[in-house]
Amino acid sequence: xxxxxxxxxxxLDHNRKPRNYGSLDCPTHHATGHNPLCGDxxxxxxxxxxxxxxxxxxxxxxxxxxxxxxxMMTSAVKGRSRQEAEALIREFREMLVSKEDNxxxxxxxxxxxxxxxRDLPTRVKCAILPWHTLHAAINSTGxxxxxxxxxxxxxxxxxx
Amino acid sequence: xxxxxxxxTSSAQQTTxxxxxxxxxxxxxxxxxxxxxxxxxxxxxxxxxxxxxxxxCLVRYQKxxxxxxxxxxxxxxxxxxxxxxxxxxKLQNFxxxxxxxxxxxxxxxxxxxxxxxxxxxxxxxxxxxEIILSELEHHSNIVPWQMLAEEKGAHIRVAPINDxxxxxxxxxxxxxxxxxxxxxxxxxxxxxxxxxxxxRMIAIAHQHGVPVLIDGAQAAPHLKINVxxxxxxxxxxxxxxMCGPTGVGIxxxxxxxxxxxxxxxxxxxxxxxxxxxxxIYNEIPYxxxxxxxxxxxAIGFGVAIDYLEQIGLDxxxxxxxxxxxxxxxxIRTIPGVKIVGDCPNKVAVIxxxxxxxxxxxxxxxLNQEGVAVRTGHHxxxxxxxxxxxxxxxxxxxxxxxxxxxxxxxxxGIRSVQKVFAQ
Ligand SMILES: Cc1ncc(COP(=O)(O)O)c(C=O)c1O
Numbered sequence: 001x002x003x004x005x006x007x008x009x010x011x012l013d014h015n016r017k018p019r020n021y022g023s024l025d026c027p028t029h030h031a032t033g034h035n036p037l038c039g040d041x042x043x044x045x046x047x048x049x050x051x052x053x054x055x056x057x058x059x060x061x062x063x064x065x066x067x068x069x070x071x072m073m074t075s076a077v078k079g080r081s082r083q084e085a086e087a088l089i090r091e092f093r094e095m096l097v098s099k100e101d102n103x104x105x106x107x108x109x110x111x112x113x114x115x116x117x118r119d120l121p122t123r124v125k126c127a128i129l130p131w132h133t134l135h136a137a138i139n140s141t142g143x144x145x146x147x148x149x150x151x152x153x154x155x156x157x158x159x160x
Numbered sequence: 161x162x163x164x165x166x167x168x169t170s171s172a173q174q175t176t177x178x179x180x181x182x183x184x185x186x187x188x189x190x191x192x193x194x195x196x197x198x199x200x201x202x203x204x205x206x207x208x209x210x211x212x213x214x215x216x217c218l219v220r221y222q223k224x225x226x227x228x229x230x231x232x233x234x235x236x237x238x239x240x241x242x243x244x245x246x247x248x249x250k251l252q253n254f255x256x257x258x259x260x261x262x263x264x265x266x267x268x269x270x271x272x273x274x275x276x277x278x279x280x281x282x283x284x285x286x287x288x289x290e291i292i293l294s295e296l297e298h299h300s301n302i303v304p305w306q307m308l309a310e311e312k313g314a315h316i317r318v319a320p321i322n323d324x325x326x327x328x329x330x331x332x333x334x335x336x337x338x339x340x341x342x343x344x345x346x347x348x349x350x351x352x353x354x355x356x357x358x359x360r361m362i363a364i365a366h367q368h369g370v371p372v373l374i375d376g377a378q379a380a381p382h383l384k385i386n387v388x389x390x391x392x393x394x395x396x397x398x399x400x401x402m403c404g405p406t407g408v409g410i411x412x413x414x415x416x417x418x419x420x421x422x423x424x425x426x427x428x429x430x431x432x433x434x435x436x437x438x439x440i441y442n443e444i445p446y447x448x449x450x451x452x453x454x455x456x457x458a459i460g461f462g463v464a465i466d467y468l469e470q471i472g473l474d475x476x477x478x479x480x481x482x483x484x485x486x487x488x489x490x491i492r493t494i495p496g497v498k499i500v501g502d503c504p505n506k507v508a509v510i511x512x513x514x515x516x517x518x519x520x521x522x523x524x525x526l527n528q529e530g531v532a533v534r535t536g537h538h539x540x541x542x543x544x545x546x547x548x549x550x551x552x553x554x555x556x557x558x559x560x561x562x563x564x565x566x567x568x569x570x571x572g573i574r575s576v577q578k579v580f581a582q
Contacts, residue, residue: 005525005528005579006524007525012579012582015580037536038519038535038536038537038550039544039550040550041550061550062518063519063520063521064517064518064580065520065521120524123524
């Protein structure tokens with residue numbers, strides 16, 4: 001396997017030992033994310049307190065990229081305010097859809113390792129799904145899908 | 161059985177000896193590299209590649225023959241019309257249809273099935289009627305029938321499969337009753353490769369007076385088809401899965417059924433006369449070919465048929481079977497890998513899952529080795545549900561693939577496991 005591979009140690013590690021994996025007892029917010037094209041499905045539970053993500057947990061069946069992205073996302077947004085989480089969702093999406101290679105990604109911290117997914121157009125959805133789901137959960141829309149819009153990279157949640 | 165096996169093996173060896181290399185050389189795309197690795201193209205069930213003869217035909221057509229058909233008296237239009245109709249005759253002979261007017265050019269299998277749904281289904285299927293499908297169907301042979309059932313208040317009944325991926329014919333037979341009006345079955349499953357005993361299943365349907373559509377998208381590239389021998393009422397397939405271009409396919413239908421049906425699309429070419437009071441439809445097949453068809457693609461399809469017939473469908477089937485047996489035996493030796501739908505009567509398709517590794521990761525990692533496989537639900541979600549998996553990886557072979565390529569696939573699977581074992 002070559003060095004360009006997205007399957008770097010960090011991602012494999014999050015896949016093997018996902019952080020914040022499981023469920024919360026009585027979450028204040030919840031959403032299910034679904035990618036009908038590959039069958040990936042994740043459930044996200046959140047406890048919001050004073051506009052902050054107090055606790056967060058995810059579970060589901062998915063590929064390594066989706067699982068690592070979920071795991072890293074939950075670590076990144078824990079303790080953050082709703083606004084901060086929304087900003088991170090936007091920045092993460094920017095990283096995966098932007099055409100420019102050399103923009104500064106340092107503000108994304110560890111999430112940078114997922115930037116390589118940009119070169120795998122068919123896998124971008126796998127990495128973005130948890131973020132769609134987070135957006136849906138904190139806006140209480142309940143359900144997110146990668147197929148709600150023709151532009152897969154927009155963050156749109158199904159309103160049910 | 162043994163004799164047949166022996167024959168298959170000996171003719172396969174012959175094919176190998178005859179030089180699969182020669183056929184491979186006809187496919188320029190097989191020489192490309194994927195990140196410095198030679199392409200190993202094992203996604204033939206999704207779309208196969210085109211030989212030089214088909215590519216040349218498409219170029220020649222665009223450069224020297226292009227015009228609209230059936231509409232003008234000038235030189236180019238005559239030429240295009242002749243070539244287009246000649247392609248229809250090639251398709252007729254290829255499937256052993258009685259008449260060329262029983263072959264309708266469509267945009268592909270999906271379009272063909274929708275044509276039958278609209279033209280036959282909406283006219284003859286009513287509230288409370290039943291349509292039988294199998295559990296092995298591709299979405300394109302499920303969704304149109306569901307749309308029809310919803311519109312008409314009809315019901316879908318599903319013939320189950322066993323763990324090997326074979327339709328249970330006895331269960332299928334039990335589904336028939338006085339309300340059964342239509343049967344739609346795949347000849348070969350795209351997700352698993354299982355070959356359905358369609359001849360027997362058609363005979364059972366006919367005992368109940370029920371017409372049958374066969375989705376032959378995965379059969380026509382690999383097996384010799386004779387629609388009169390099968391006695392199917394409709395048969396559909398796409399050019400792009402059998403060395404032809406995208407955008408074209410056919411629907412075969414028995415003439416008397418096609419004549420009884422209503423047109424699917426309205427427009428030019430499908431009419432005999434039009435006034436604002438009344439339109440008289442053209443005869444079959446033109447009644448179903450509204451508008452300008454994919455002329456170049458249809459002519460290219462004809463050349464693809466010539467190409468396949470030159471090699472011989474029996475030789476193709478024998479060689480591909482050899483590839484299947486080799487690939488299956490190699491993949492079975494890898495611990496933690498399971499073949500989904502492992503029945504004996506298959507075309508060269510292997511759907512597999514690897515313990516603890518999602519098929520999309522398998523696909524991405526194999527791609528880094530130059531190996532193209534399909535991963536996902538293969539537009540056959542009911543099959544995935546049946547086997548309790550979200551998705552599989554699928555290697556599907558063509559006569560231009562080699563055992564060396566299978567070795568690369570197998571090595572690739574092992575290295576995927578290594579990455580995840582880190
Ligand atoms: C069994 C089967 N039926 C139908 C189709 C649809 O064919 P097309 O997309 O060419 O219309 C396919 C293609 O994937 C198939 O494998």
